[in-house]
Amino acid sequence: MCKAANCAVFLLLLLAVSCRQTKTTEMAEATFWRQSLLDSTYRILFREKDTVKAFSFFDSALQRSPRVSVYPRAARFDLKANYYYFFTSDNEATARSIDSALAFYNTAELQNRYPRTYVGLLLFGGQIAYRLTQYSKANEYYFRAKKLAEAHLSPCEQTAFNYNIAMVLFRQENYRASLRHFREAYAQQESCAPQTFGVVLQQQEIQSNIGECFVELKAYDSALVHFDKALAIAARYKDTLGPVFLDRIHGVVAGNKAKVRLAQNRLEEAEQLCLKAIALNDREGYEVDNAREVKLQLAEIYRRQTDFSAMFRVLGGIMTNGQPAGAGQRLEWQRLMAAYYEQTALPELAIPYLKAYSSLNDSIQTAQKQLTEADVARQLRDREQQLQIAVLKEDKEQALLSLGFTIVFSGMTVALIYLVYQHYRRSKKTVAVLQALNKEISAQKAAREEEARQRHQLITEAVIRAQEAERSLIGLELHDNINQVLTTVKLHNEMVLEGLGEPRQVLPRTVKYLQDCINEIRSLSRRLSAPTLGRISLEESIKDLIDSINATSKVTITHQIAGLENQVLKQELHLGVYRILQEQLNNILKHAEASEVFVLIEQKADRLELSVTDNGKGFAVQGRKAGIGLLNMQTRAESLNGTFQLESQPGRGCKVAVVLPCQPSLS
Known part of the structure; x- marks a missing residue:
């Protein structure tokens, strides 16, 4: 890079x-x-x-x-x-x-x-x-x-920004996103004319970097294709680049290809490519740092070939020109030196290198963690901004609605005043009645505005609490479950790589841990993801949700769906019913201590009815403050012009009933 x-x-x-x-x-x-x-x-x-x-x-x-x-x-x-x-x-x-x-x-x-x-x-x-x-x-x-x-x-001028973002994402080990930005930078770079030295140099470098992304993603054939594209660009503009830069480019690409062959364990090919790269760039005015990195690859090849004298000669040659500059190179050098002494039956000499390796590795891992946290924080900020934009749009719509109501009311008030004026001379009694009516309308308007303000405040607070709860849950799941499993997998793999464990015994456990991690991620994704609107029916979405919960064996859910006949409803209705059911099932799993749940969904004429009944411990509805989950369900139902009803008593379970007006989607 x-x-x-x-x-x-x-x-x-x-x-x-x-x-x-x-x-x-x-x-x-x-x-x-x-x-x-x-x-x-x-x-x-x-x-x-x-x-x-x-x-x-x-x-x-x-x-x-x-x-x-x-x-x-x-x-x-x-x-x-x-x-x-x-x-x-x-x-x-x-x-x-x-x-x-x-x-x-x-x-x-x-x-x-x-x-x-x-x-x-x-x-x-x-x-x-x-x-x-x-x-x-x-x-x-x-x-x-x-x-x-x-x-x-212009697109040509935007290349620099996409290129820098791609570099940051690569350092954060977000290789797929880095690949996407490198490709975007290259597409923009092709719009640059004329093809100057700087443009050509960056074009071939972007192709090499795309190849490195594929190497990290273990798509080795694709990586080699892009390394060859970098060489083709250099050959096409060889007169512009000159012999020095051509040698530097060929040396870097040879080192990159050696990395692919090393990953494929094709050691003889990797060795020849490394020697070529070192011969081209291990000289003043060329890519000396890259040559040092390739030497580390060559030392690893000799280690695998058990040619320890050649391995030590290469590692000593690196030190002759000064210790590797980058933290990654220093880490690899310490690892290889420790491996050399361990495999040549001199473990006491390996200890200082192992200690240095461990200390430097901890430092690199800390920096990598900071990089990843920065990327996650940026994504969360972007998501927060999107939520804020959505809230502002909602505020704007409500403000327009309030303005329209005010205009209509003002017109009515003017009309009433005009009538009062016309009839004033006829009857003072009529004037008094109209004034009283006007006061009553004003009071109703103020009450409605206050009610709307309070409801908007409740909705906003519920959205914020739900967002914070979701973040906390995701953080706990990632830290307590997935992070621990992946750490265990990493330790097992390091044991195998360092020859400290029997692969046939360790690797099956690693596979099981990875499957557990996949299941955790799938479960977390299912909780976060909305149903696949527009592609499956509400009936299929509900069945999929219920099956996923039944698979946990925490509760037995039976259901009955009538009148839908696989028809596709409007997206907002589909999502609303799904989220209300999902919220209530989550409440049951968390709080109800129920063993059985019955879900009934019926379409009757122009309305859709949903009821969820459980045999849990129940609770007293009167005097109980509604939690975030209940408030979210009620808010969703009312936003769809429907009704929400909750029935529960201690020891007698709970029932949620929702009625929503509905029309099938025309799409």
Whole structure:
């Protein structure tokens, strides 16, 4: 994969040179400030590395300029960020400077006026946040940049953002999502013309990265196809790339193919590919870090071939040029060194490497956990935003309904006043009656508005409580069940890989644990997922739900469905009946201590009746505050213009009855 520093610089330069459809205002202003101020400041800063002189010149020139704009003030902090980035290792100072530059574009109007400048800063800031392991911030910057880019930039210009998002997702081990964004970036890249050096270099790199995604997904044939595509692009534009970059590309691709052959245990082919990759890139000015990674692959090949002298020679050669730079390479080097001493009957020498391996592995796992948590947090934020949008839409609809009611009422009031005026001279008694009537109507309006406000508040609170309860349940299920099972599977697999257990004994248990995990995930998914609307009938949805609960043997559910005859109802009615039944069955499982449940669904003329009866312990309905589940069922029934009725007594079970108006779907 592309290294972080090179990617940041490369993508920012690509963004700068690919702006062919820039709005006149932004392009004209950028050109003016570059010629009058920025180019000279950059020369002083980057050639002389004198920040005092550079910014004194900048401030003086800005004061003399006849123009006043937010652009140069933000650019001053961008200059600082670039200085810290290129000439120091102070990533925190770089991040502060970028954030200061972004703060100048603090309104939607400014962001839309300077879209390329703003998204370029977001891209730069996301890369630095990623270096600082501030993964939530990096996610936020990248996806905010992508959203603005899609609104203002051409497909070619959007490539950089999709590419960066794909890189972050790959690091988060979300390989399918990473693959999707790499493909989107490549499709956008093909719209770039002319095919410059930078465009061609990134095209072949994207193909290699797509191949690496397939390697992680164990789709090895697909991975090889995309590695060959990367070579084909390099061959097509060999005159543009030049011999050095051609060798670098061939070396990287050979190493990637070796990884595939190693995974397939085709060791001789993997060895030849590794030697080719090392010969091409293990020299100054080439992909030395990639060559070091390939050497680790070669050492693993020799380990499997039990050629321990060759293995030790390769590992020692890595150390000759300095210890591996990346944490992943250091981890693999420590593992291989420990394996070498263990397999050459020198276990006491393996202990320091095993300790170093364990410590570094814990550190990497912690960082990986933070990455995954950042991705999950972003997804939850997106889901929250969608829920908030839905609530706002509902508020808007209710406001429009209230406005319409107010207009109608106001018209009625005007009519009443007119009648009062016409009859005032005839009878004072009639006037008094009409005034009383008007007061009564006003009181009813106020009561209805208060009732609507209270109901809306109840619905909103119920939605929020249900959302929090759902999140807590999902978190507990993932942590207490699925996470523990997968941890056990990981430990068993590590035992087999390290030769500490008999595979024929360990692997069957691993398969069973994985099946348990699959069953847990299927059960969790079934609780979360809505019925397959439009493809199966309500009768089939209900049967599927009941069968899934009966399979748990926690309660016996019998059911009777009459009048539906496999017809497809309207989606909102279908989903409403399904969710009400699902909610009540969940309540029974959690609280009722029932052994039997009877579900009856009947369609009569223009209405659908649902009743759920259990033989559980029951409860006193009077004086009992409705919980989230009961409130959700009642709210769903009333939103479909239906009725909801609850009957229960202590020791005599519970019955829920719902009546809903219905019409079959015309689709």
